[in-house]
Amino acid sequence: MKVVSRHSLPLAFFLYRADAWIVPQLSKRIAISSRFLTSFYGSMSSELPALTFVTGNKKKLEEVKHILSSNGNKLPFDVTNQKIDLPELQGDDPVEIAKEKCKLAAEQVQGPCFTEDTSLCFYALNGLPGPYIKWFLEKCGHDGLNKMLVGFNDNSAYAQTVFAFTIGPGHPVEVFDGRTEGKIVPPRGSLDFGWDPVFEPLEGNGKTYAEMNKDEKKAISHRSRSLAKLSAYLSENAESIAQDLSTKKARSS
Numbered sequence: 001m002k003v004v005s006r007h008s009l010p011l012a013f014f015l016y017r018a019d020a021w022i023v024p025q026l027s028k029r030i031a032i033s034s035r036f037l038t039s040f041y042g043s044m045s046s047e048l049p050a051l052t053f054v055t056g057n058k059k060k061l062e063e064v065k066h067i068l069s070s071n072g073n074k075l076p077f078d079v080t081n082q083k084i085d086l087p088e089l090q091g092d093d094p095v096e097i098a099k100e101k102c103k104l105a106a107e108q109v110q111g112p113c114f115t116e117d118t119s120l121c122f123y124a125l126n127g128l129p130g131p132y133i134k135w136f137l138e139k140c141g142h143d144g145l146n147k148m149l150v151g152f153n154d155n156s157a158y159a160q161t162v163f164a165f166t167i168g169p170g171h172p173v174e175v176f177d178g179r180t181e182g183k184i185v186p187p188r189g190s191l192d193f194g195w196d197p198v199f200e201p202l203e204g205n206g207k208t209y210a211e212m213n214k215d216e217k218k219a220i221s222h223r224s225r226s227l228a229k230l231s232a233y234l235s236e237n238a239e240s241i242a243q244d245l246s247t248k249k250a251r252s253s
């Protein structure tokens with residue numbers, strides 16, 4: 001088979017010359033465009049609207065940071081945190097509690113913010129402790145939570161987080177819920193975070209939340225499911241939110 005034609009030599013020489021000219025030109029172009037893009041995105045990122053996550057719970061904050069950063073933090077906002085212990089609201093509707101919590105946070109922050117409220121609901125008790133889990137855990141501990149189910153044949157439960165977001169005081173509040181089904185078991189694993197040792201999710205291969213590493217919990221947690229919905233909402237509505245914020249700013253100045 002004839003591989004080298006009689007035109008090959010001039011063609012190779014042309015390609016060599018063309019290469020010698022094109023490559024430096026191209027790399028100049030690439031350098032210019034990457035400088036342009038860096039300054040473009042640089043100026044954009046410094047102008048991203050700030051969004052405050054208000055919580056008094058440092059483990060929640062840790063998980064939220066981990067979830068956002070491991071998703072490449074594609075949020076078109078600069079997320080910061082304020083540690084404010086908001087009053088614990090009463091009621092049995094987690095969505096109403098989450099909304100009220102977010103309104104209180106917005107009053108404190110005087111700007112765009114989000115909060116979350118987390119419940120642990122036992123089916124045998126028609127959803128209790130639910131939003132009251134903080135007090136049940138504090139007063140009764142892990143053993144108490146197990147003892148509450150003695151005499152029932154059903155130890156099934158679900159964990160629920162409701163994130164709530166508003167652009168500021170007096171503005172509507174959007175809510176996003178996420179759930180994980182599981183069961184209440186005698187405590188196993190690290191005692192770092194709330195009721196994690198007594199909650200064994202159905203999708204957890206027999207581990208309690210407290211026996212999982214950060215990524216395992218993130219993959220199935222009530223918090224990451226709810227946060228995924230909030231993130232999607234913020235990304236889809238980034239332009240109109242930024243617009244509302246600048247109108248609000250212009251009005252108040």
Ligand SMILES: O=c1nc[nH]c2c1ncn2[C@H]1C[C@H](O)[C@@H](COP(=O)(O)OP(=O)(O)OP(=O)(O)O)O1
Binds near residue numbers: 196
């Ligand atoms: O993934 C979790 N795994 C285990 N325990 C958890 C989790 N998430 C919240 N918890 C605990 C904290 C508190 O005892 C209660 C929720 O109450 P909740 O009012 O939402 O939290 P909080 O008062 O600690 O913080 P915040 O200032 O955001 O209201 O469940």
Ligand SMILES: [Mg+2]
Binds near residue numbers: 086088
């Ligand atoms: Mg709370």
